[in-house]
Amino acid sequence: MLTVSRYLTISETDFTSAQGVALRPAYLATTGRLYMIDKDTAEALNDESGFERKIRPDVLEDLIDAGAVIPDSVDELEVILEENRRAIAENRTRTFVIMPTSYCNLGCSYCGQAHTKATLRGSHRSGLVRRIIGEIESGCYDGIALNWFGGEPLMGYANIRDIARQIVPLAGDRGLSYWSQMVTNGVLLDARQLDTLYHDCRVSFFEITLDGTSHDLLRPKKAGGESLDHIVNFLSWAVRQPQYEDLRISIRTNVSPANRGEAAEFARTMAERGLGHDKVSFYAAPIHSWGNDISALELGKTAYGNVELEWLQAYRDAGLNCPSLVPTQRKKIVCIAMQTSAEVITSSGEVFSCTEQPLVPGYENTAVGNVSSLRIGRRPAGLYETWNDEISSGNYSCATCAILPVCGGSCPKAWAEGNPPCPATKFNLSSKLDMYASTHGFERP
Ligand code: SF4
């Protein structure tokens, strides 16, 4: 017996091809692929009962090959969760997210961190380096990732430079691949730092937040003054330097009621300023809670679904690179909190399992250890390594969600705190399918 995959979503909107065939767009989340399905087949699949008899045999064969129709003996949810568990177990990259300082030079109203002027030093710094070297030399891994995070990591630039200069050559000597990225507000980035970060520290991917044309109001410098112009000028220069061939920059915009209407103007300005470049991509994200109350700054989930479509359209209209309409890749490891081979280390040497626990008031007791006392090896378990089992138990609606394979459940911490973290695609998938059909030349009758 056959059944329709629970991960197949078919739009209810009819479109017509150039040849006059009635079709509907569809998305299969197990593969991340989009299709146009003829209307009769779409209606048969939606009806489910006896659908095999209503579909042409050759079309049914194609649907089986694609994974849209499967044997009804298959427990698709368990297959997905087991693949996730296996990806975690087989991951041979050791990841360190390092906070070289707990200070930040910006004072964004939505930030849930409490910043203090503390920098990684002394026994905490030597313990951190010892821990990374120990893991490189353990022989358990094929790759190492050093991801710089904050506070504002560039406030601890000297630490980044000095730590990376010890780790990069060692990883090479031991035959491990090396990856490094940085989440930064970009304010302090200059040509000299970028050169060292790129060439010596091998940081090739930067995520920088620019909050629309109101950026300077929404992300004010604590010392006063503006930063948007400076950041954009610098990035525009940097992506044109041939010596930074592998440099990639992701520009995130946190969207709130204050800047939701700025998509077109912001995207046009970024393009005019030279950021419509292969090395740069843009995405919008809703403001989210770190455990703090951001209700006044939040757009509702459904409202954000519509707003995201406006931002995607604006990026496209301006010729900026932006994400595909729908996720095209499986998300088997949803975040670092899934695996004990990944950890966050703060400027006071504390080790956490999740990036949104350190510096966040109320989460002080969630550290799983300190570099000065932890044995070399994987970190102790945190709160969220059993996430796939939690989904399996049906404790969260991810168990019945049509986009689980590409979402992975988004954020176990948010779920545990009663803030469903569903991405916009959960709410605007049908509109995205219709956008896909329209942009591929299919017309509404
Ligand atoms: S649990 Fe959530 S906040 Fe923590 S690392 Fe994972 S995605 Fe990030």
Ligand code: SF4
């Ligand atoms: S977080 Fe939301 S969108 Fe993602 S799998 Fe869970 S229910 Fe679905």
